[in-house]
Amino acid sequence: MLPDVQFINRPQLIDMTWGHPDPALLPAEAMQQAATTALADGGATALPYGAEQGPGRLIELLCAKMARAEGSAPDPLRVAITGGISQAIDHLCTLLTRPGDIALVEAPTYHLAMRIMVDRGLRLIPVAADDEGVRLDALEETLAMLAARGERPTLLYTIPTFSNPAGATMGLKRRIALTELALAHHFTILEDDAYRDIWFENPPPPTIAALNQEAPVVRLGSFAKCLAPGLRLGWIVAPPAIIEAWRLSGLLDSGGGVNHFTACVVAELLATGELDRLGERLRSAYRIRRDTLVSALQEHLPPGASVASIAGGFFAWVKAPEGIDTVALLPRAEAAGLGYIPGARFFAGGGGNQYLRLSFSRVTLEQLRAGAQLLGKLFV
Amino acid sequence: MLPDVQFINRPQLIDMTWGHPDPALLPAEAMQQAATTALADGGATALPYGAEQGPGRLIELLCAKMARAEGSAPDPLRVAITGGISQAIDHLCTLLTRPGDIALVEAPTYHLAMRIMVDRGLRLIPVAADDEGVRLDALEETLAMLAARGERPTLLYTIPTFSNPAGATMGLKRRIALTELALAHHFTILEDDAYRDIWFENPPPPTIAALNQEAPVVRLGSFAKCLAPGLRLGWIVAPPAIIEAWRLSGLLDSGGGVNHFTACVVAELLATGELDRLGERLRSAYRIRRDTLVSALQEHLPPGASVASIAGGFFAWVKAPEGIDTVALLPRAEAAGLGYIPGARFFAGGGGNQYLRLSFSRVTLEQLRAGAQLLGKLFV
Numbered sequence: 004m005l006p007d008v009q010f011i012n013r014p015q016l017i018d019m020t021w022g023h024p025d026p027a028l029l030p031a032e033a034m035q036q037a038a039t040t041a042l043a044d045g046g047a048t049a050l051p052y053g054a055e056q057g058p059g060r061l062i063e064l065l066c067a068k069m070a071r072a073e074g075s076a077p078d079p080l081r082v083a084i085t086g087g088i089s090q091a092i093d094h095l096c097t098l099l100t101r102p103g104d105i106a107l108v109e110a111p112t113y114h115l116a117m118r119i120m121v122d123r124g125l126r127l128i129p130v131a132a133d134d135e136g137v138r139l140d141a142l143e144e145t146l147a148m149l150a151a152r153g154e155r156p157t158l159l160y161t162i163p164t165f166s167n168p169a170g171a172t173m174g175l176k177r178r179i180a181l182t183e184l185a186l187a188h189h190f191t192i193l194e195d196d197a198y199r200d201i202w203f204e205n206p207p208p209p210t211i212a213a214l215n216q217e218a219p220v221v222r223l224g225s226f227a228k229c230l231a232p233g234l235r236l237g238w239i240v241a242p243p244a245i246i247e248a249w250r251l252s253g254l255l256d257s258g259g260g261v262n263h264f265t266a267c268v269v270a271e272l273l274a275t276g277e278l279d280r281l282g283e284r285l286r287s288a289y290r291i292r293r294d295t296l297v298s299a300l301q302e303h304l305p306p307g308a309s310v311a312s313i314a315g316g317f318f319a320w321v322k323a324p325e326g327i328d329t330v331a332l333l334p335r336a337e338a339a340g341l342g343y344i345p346g347a348r349f350f351a352g353g354g355g356n357q358y359l360r361l362s363f364s365r366v367t368l369e370q371l372r373a374g375a376q377l378l379g380k381l382f383v
Numbered sequence: 384m385l386p387d388v389q390f391i392n393r394p395q396l397i398d399m400t401w402g403h404p405d406p407a408l409l410p411a412e413a414m415q416q417a418a419t420t421a422l423a424d425g426g427a428t429a430l431p432y433g434a435e436q437g438p439g440r441l442i443e444l445l446c447a448k449m450a451r452a453e454g455s456a457p458d459p460l461r462v463a464i465t466g467g468i469s470q471a472i473d474h475l476c477t478l479l480t481r482p483g484d485i486a487l488v489e490a491p492t493y494h495l496a497m498r499i500m501v502d503r504g505l506r507l508i509p510v511a512a513d514d515e516g517v518r519l520d521a522l523e524e525t526l527a528m529l530a531a532r533g534e535r536p537t538l539l540y541t542i543p544t545f546s547n548p549a550g551a552t553m554g555l556k557r558r559i560a561l562t563e564l565a566l567a568h569h570f571t572i573l574e575d576d577a578y579r580d581i582w583f584e585n586p587p588p589p590t591i592a593a594l595n596q597e598a599p600v601v602r603l604g605s606f607a608k609c610l611a612p613g614l615r616l617g618w619i620v621a622p623p624a625i626i627e628a629w630r631l632s633g634l635l636d637s638g639g640g641v642n643h644f645t646a647c648v649v650a651e652l653l654a655t656g657e658l659d660r661l662g663e664r665l666r667s668a669y670r671i672r673r674d675t676l677v678s679a680l681q682e683h684l685p686p687g688a689s690v691a692s693i694a695g696g697f698f699a700w701v702k703a704p705e706g707i708d709t710v711a712l713l714p715r716a717e718a719a720g721l722g723y724i725p726g727a728r729f730f731a732g733g734g735g736n737q738y739l740r741l742s743f744s745r746v747t748l749e750q751l752r753a754g755a756q757l758l759g760k761l762f763v
Contacts, residue, residue: 005439005459007647009432009639031426038418038648046411050611052389052403059385079385086466086615088640097473099500101482118633122477231430233643235466253498258469259389263613264646267387268418300657 008233010365017374018342022167022317026365028288029231029282030272037271041264053263056185056246057084057238061270064239068273072200072282075213077240083249085237086261088197088223089119092160095221095239096123097189098248104157107145109137111320111349111358113167113195116160128156129144129351134311135172136163139180146188156190164200164207165316168360170347172314178211182218191219192243200229200282200314203290207315212240221245226269229282234265261262270357289317292363296371303379317364322357326380329359332381341377388613390745391617395506397754398722399741402547402697406745408668409611410652410661411728417651421644433643435635437618438628441650442525445618448653452580452662457620461628465617468577468603469499472540475601476503478628479571487525487570488518491679491700491729491738493547496540496575508536509731514691516543517552519560526568536570545578545696546588548729548740552694558591562598571599571625578696580609580662587695592620599626606649608697609662614645654671669697672743676751683759697744700726701735704762709739712761721757 010023041049048058056062063080065293078277079140085091100106102124110129117127128149131141137159149155161181163173172285173181184248194211197337212222230274248360249255272278293313300319321343323329329345336343346358361378363371390403421429428438436442442459450456465471472624480486483505488497490509508529511521515540529535541561543553553561574591591600605617619629629635640646652658673693680690682700687704701723703709709725716723719749726738741758743751 005436005442006434007428007438007440008643009434017732026425026427026431029426029430031422031424034426034430034644035419035422038422039415042415042418042527044411045406046414046611047406048387048410050409050411050613051406052607052612053615054386054389055630056385058387060387062385085642086470087638089634090466090641093474093477093634101504113637115633115637118636120633122633124428142615152546172384227432227638231426231644232639233430233647235433235638235640235642235681253495253500253502254469256498257493257495258467258607258615259612260615261466261470262642262645263388264414264611264615265642268644378729 006251009295011146012107013342016337016340016342018365019363019375020342020344020375021365022362023365024228024232026289028285028347029275030300033272033277034268034273038268040271041267049264049267052259053266054211054260055250057260058082058263058266058270060170061266061273063271064270068278071279073209080243081240081246083239083246084260084266084348085250087227087235087237088195088225089219090120090235090261091135091223091237091239092193093123094126094249094252094254095193095264096120096253096327098245100125100157104167105149105154106158106160107142107156108160108351109162110351111168111346111355112351113162114348116195120160127351132169132171134171135177136166136171137161138313139177142184146184146371155188157236158193159185160193160195162195164196165201165314167198167316168318168321170311170345171317172207175208177212178208181211182215185220186218191221194220194222197228199223201285201289201317202315203286204294204314216234229285230269234269236269238263252301268346289364292371295368296363296375299372299375302375305379306380317359317362319358319363319376321361323359327382328356330356336381339377341381389714393722396717396720396722397746397750399743399746399754399759400724401447401740401745402724403745404494404608404612405668408665410657413652413655413657414611414648417648420651421647426468429644429647433646435630435638435707436741438493438650441653443648444653448658451659452588452658457593460623461620461626463619464640465619465622466648467607467617468575470641471603471619472499472573472619473503473531474629474632474634475573476500476505478625478632480505480537480551485529485534486538487522487536488540488731489542489546490731491735492540493542493575494728497731500540503533506720509733512549512551514551515557516546516551517541519557522564525562535568537674538571538573539565540573541583542575543591544576545581545694546689547696548698548724549700550691550693550696550698552587555588558588561591562595562600565600566598571601574600574602576602577605577608581665581669581697582695583666583673584694609665610649610658613680614649615646616642616649632687669744672751675748676741676743676755678757679752683756685759685763688762697742699741699743701739701741701758703739707762708736710736716761719757719761721754721761
């Protein structure tokens with residue numbers, strides 16, 4: 004039979020390739036209860052075609068949740084429900100781009116988001132990043148280089164908060180500067196905000212989208228990491244013109260809101276406060292894994308290797324000692340029992356061969372310790 | 384507050400514009416039970432990222448259902464789960480087309496499918512249809528006209544079974560001829576099969592996709608009409624190369640299977656046999672409406688007006704008497720208390736002003752009788 008889920012079990016490995024939530028942390032009972040409640044009106048709300056923007060009830064509860072967690076919330080008219088961040092990027096390509104358009108991406112960035120944009124014919128141009136994500140000097144240089152040949156980017160895709168793969172978080176000042184560059188150069192920022200709720204010491208800075216109501220920024224929110232990825236549910240916060248284009252697009256006009264039934268179920272889960280409690284549980288569980296992995300890496304990594312600091316999210320971004328190529332190392336690592344993703348996968352323009360990504364979200368504490376030890380041995 | 388559902392209640396009207404299932408026929412209790420069952424394993428199947436092709440369990444149950452209802456079923460390797468027909472058309476545009484490509488569409492055809500393709504930059508060319516859908520002579524003429532200027536269509540979008548808006552069904556011979564034209568001229572047929580289960584006297588002919596395993600045909604299946612549209616769940620049956628491209632696309636690689644949670648819930652509903660029983664109930668309920676509307680129209684339509692025969696689906700396709708323009712008539716109809724969609728909306732290349740579409744799926748028997756009477760008066 005064909006598989007039900009995406010995860011492929013490789014029991015011979017400590018498999019730190021998957022950026023997936025731990026299945027043990029998925030709230031099945033709360034979802035059962037929420038589904039029962041969502042259908043208690045005989046299906047009158049959850050089963051017909053949904054409103055194009057998403058169910059008003061979910062949007063209202065989501066804004067209230069953002070107000071609690073972030074201290075402020077967008078106007079509900081700036082919010083639309085999506086089928087997850089991947090679907091949102093894909094549909095925003097329909098609304099905002101044409102094949103041949105340019106999308107700037109951090110180097111490194113989430114490799115599979117790049118695949119979605121490449122499928123839509125976009126030309127990806129990498130912009131160097133540091134421990135705060137995309138570098139302003141590199142961005143300005145790229146914009147100038149493009150302007151000199153009569154071009155400009157249509158999109159800048161960035162993960163400014165607990166980035167995938169580097170775990171980098173952009174400070175407030177750089178976030179504000181980005182909005183100004185977007186306004187000045189007429190590109191739209193796609194702000195992938197998937198990991199916001201998975202913070203370990205302090206909540207992250209405000210979203211870029213919240214910092215300037217006039218700037219062309221689309222915040223891509225998701226229930227994948229803070230609730231369950233199989234739901235394929237997320238949201239965007241965007242300028243009214245983009246919400247309007249989303250709402251009035253042929254796809255939504257024809258089918259109504261994407262993923263409406265699931266949206267109604269998740270609304271009932273939000274209404275119970277369960278999402279807030281789950282957030283606490285997730286932060287605790289993943290914080291322990293982060294701590295375990297980081298101290299094991301510090302113990303076992305040889306001189307010349309290092310791990311970036313991890314303030315939230317699912318990933319450790321490891322730099323190998325000089326002279327080690329993580330692409331070339333991978334077969335040996337897998338033979339020794341460790342799975343990781345080589346850094347090169349995350350760079351649009353090549354490079355990154357000295358880096359690798361370890362996901363700590365879907366492995367046990369024992370595996371984290373053993374994995375760090377294995378990596379240390381592979382590095383010497 | 385923003386609305387939850389797409390339907391807009393206009394209580395002053397007998398509103399026959401909406402091609403929506405009757406909310407009273409949506410199986411809320413069965414869905415509650417299915418959701419509880421789907422999550423009974425602690426969420427291990429329904430809540431993680433789903434398999435890109437869709438849950439294997441749903442594909443297997445769906446193939447078994449097709450075997451029961453249609454006498455044969457595709458190989459599971461030719462099936463993928465979608466987020467409904469609209470999402471499937473949209474994603475197939477990513478996989479198979481580029482802006483500027485040509486899509487042939489029946490005239491008339493489903494107006495909102497045209498919007499999805501226009502959003503993707505396709506050029507739509509209408510092909511005349513008769514009471515069996517797209518006409519072969521008109522299609523061959525269009526192919527020759529295109530070939531003469533060095534072009535060919537990438538897609539042919541057709542609704543060969545209980546079409547929207549005309550209620551037309553293509554016979555077996557024409558279906559086979561279409562597969563041969565697609566092979567000879569290298570275009571892909573998108574076979575919108577949304578209404579297959581809503582037949583009134585006899586099950587429809589086999590799908591085009593089932594008639595020739597070598598031909599480039601994608602059957603677009605949906606749970607919207609035979610279960611509930613808010614689920615945003617459907618499937619495609621397609622040649623292995625298209626399933627492979629679907630499965631390996633960036634969108635699916637990143638997010639896993641679309642709408643995975645809902646897919647797992649619907650799998651449990653299928654496992655109980657409820658979808659077969661529901662099919663019987665839907666056919667009975669909509670058959671009575673069809674009968675009521677058709678006999679009321681036969682009673683009230685003036686000479687020169689007519690209604691196409693309706694063997695399945697949700698729609699009556701009415702021809703007004705000579706000299707009546709249904710676009711111009713609409714304000715007067717709404718003032719008198721009747722809502723319909725003017726025929727012109729369904730023609731890519733203009734025309735159709737003597738036609739209108741009445742949906743009988745979401746109004747009462749009393750409203751069907753009163754609506755037909757009103758229309759008769761408006762036509763004289």
